[in-house]
Amino acid sequence: MAIFLTQESRVLVQGMTSGEGTKHTRRMLASGTEIVGGVNPRKADRTVHFGDRGVPVFASVAEGMAATGADVSVVFVPPPFARAAVEEAVDAGIGLVVVIPEGIPVHDAVAFHAHARALGGATRVIGPNCPGLISPGQSNVGIIPSDIAPKPGAIGLVSKSGTLTYQLMHELRDTGFSSAVGIGGDPVIGTTHIDCLAAFKADADTQLIVLIGEIGGDAEERAAAYIAAQVTKPVVANIGGFTAPEGRTMGHAGAIVSGSTGTAPTKKAALEVAGVAVGSTPTETARLVLNAL
Template sequence: MSIFLNKDSKVIVQGITGGEGSKHTARMLAAGTQIVGGVNARKAGTTVSHTDKDGNAIDLPVFGSVAEAMAKTGADVSVAFVPPAFSKDAIIEAIDAEIGLLVVITEGVPVQDSAYCWAYNVEKGQKTRIIGPNCPGIITPGEALAGITPANISGKGPIGLVSKSGTLTYQMMFELRDFGFSTAIGIGGDPVIGTTHIDAIAAFEADPETELIVMIGEIGGDAEERAADYIKANVTKPVVGYVAGFTAPEGKTMGHAGAIVSGSSGTAQAKKDALEAAGVKVGKTPSETAALAREIMKSRVSA
């Protein structure tokens, strides 16, 4: 099992003819993703040449819109590699087409554009799940990749991972590669994102093959505190966590646009305290968090 993405997902790439879109289309195909086409209104009617996971040459059609791509291919997932200035239009187009899952990789999307798109999606009935922006996307190892996560870090297994940080997603997948992952999601670190820790944790809780949930947060906002409340009330599976930013100097905005701390709210310590109060084991480093996860998994195996 997995959440949100599997081997049957039919994926299109918005921006498939651009440099980043082309490079990562090749990597997604190599990971086994069923990519069925792309979108670029200026190059509609053309094709782009790639190689599938078995080394066979394939030509992917380029469509003028997401709606046309869905109608012609049955696509239910889109990955958007679109520059920040055009991301709002690309997201709205995907929402209007009612595609099931949209992964927005782009960094630097204006917060007001993200907020507009979020509100627009709610108004339209939330038929589209949005992951991102400013994220590495989602991977179900051995089945499909929608995004930029390296597919060779880890194989399939019983751990579900949700992370604000792309780099820490990769590190955690590598550290726990001996167990493997059902699905790993990088939700992005911007102040306004489409899929939250809570959304992913709820899906992992409902997934019969996910035995342990790892959540990675970082300073800024209150997403982790809200996730802690949700875990306490609704989650029966073991959860381990890590919060990036314990050494962040007070009063400075760090890295991600979402890493804004107000008073004690949003600090790594406040988030750690909230998670531990909800029964989540929290490591002070990514490796310590991986060790906590490993202990739980080994105890489950021996039991």
Template sequence: MSILIDKNTRLIVQGITGRDGSFHASKMKAYGTKVVGGTSPGKAGENVDGIPVFNTVKDAVKETGANTSVIFVPAPFAKDAMMEAADADIKLIVCITEGVPTLDVVTALRFIKEKGACLIGPNCPGLISPDKSLVGIMPTMIFRQGGTGVISRSGTLTYEVVYNLTANGMGQSSAVGVGGDPVVGLYYQELLQMFENDPETDSIALIGEIGGDAEERAAAYIKEHITKPVAVFIAGQSAPPGKQMGHAGAIISSGAGTAAGKIAAFEDAGVPVAKEPSEIPALLKRKR
């Protein structure tokens, strides 16, 4: 099985006529994702690589039965795009756009939850269930279908960990990039629960980074609720306090959010922490 997306996912691409939207719409379609439509106001009736374009998400849902949306619109319009998707009864919204103002995300996320939908991102690479569906910008050639679930705040480190998993004969059930902004949608705890409940996921790789307390909360959740093997890598172990490292959420403030604190929390929960991403496969095999 997989979580969140599979062969039944029916995807629309918001911003499909833009440079990034059109490029990745074709990539997702080529992978086998059912890309049933896209939106671009004022361009209804056109198509991108054979994918029909609609003016609004509601029009797209009505005509195609779409249940998932991926957003490639510029940051100033991302809030409206996320809320439009939720209002059209899209149940999974994936926002790739980076640079979305935090208060915009707060507003959109509240509306999305009220509508009973889920958000991945913003500022994320999306997600993939290998050989089933791709929603986002992940490089498909490194993924193989298998039993390891992957959750990550970092896009690039996701690819490094997945490459090492695949090279060691460990395929993936699903891989989810949650995004590195201070406020995002689904996070560690929700995704850990999904992987725990997925009968075909037999282990979990979690990739965290400095800043915030999400990893500490994930460690506590794993200790109480997760029965499957988990291995972790924390990025930014040498980052000095007060310096942002890559993501808007990756900053140590007032002594909180340090790599040392996160590593200690996972070790207290009995979860091994890799010194390098390449160690993840061996740690998971050892825990099985």
């Protein structure tokens, strides 16, 4: 099984005709993802060829959904246009939107997340500034490299960090994953650690959950409280940023320590109180996972 993304998922690429959109559409297709169309109102009614596979371009998400039955959209448009792209997908009623770009203004992210909630939350939004998600052997949506894709297995992974996601997937590639979800590291995101923990908790094929966090905010502390109260499956974590200087943003826009708030040691302590084994490096985390399994 998998969470959020399966081999039946039918994917539209908003911004498919851009340089990044074309590159990653080609990679997603090579990974087995069912790409059924692109969206660009200025290039509608064209067909883009990826080898012997032709992918039609639609004027809107709604048009693409009507023509193909798409239920997932991945956004590869520049940050100034990302809000409009996400809101268009939400208005069309698509089930999942994966927002890849970094540099989206926080007020735009707040606006499109609020818009999704105002319409009843029928559309799950992942991101922004995320690598996407993969269900090995089924589908890969976003920018997760196909050459590190592991085999299907019993580990569920939720992560703020794209790079640490890739490394943990590589370290545990022979053990395998049910799904790996990169939720993004911006101050305002859609799907959270807790959302993924709940989904992995309900997934019969996920035997162990890996949580990757980093400095900044209190998402990991809130996840620890949820784990203590709700999760009976083993959880292993890795927190990035133990050596980060106070007051300086590190990597993601949300990765900033202010005083004693949002530090790696406080996150580690909260998770350990909840019974989570915390590795200090990805390699140590992988060893803890293998021991737990």
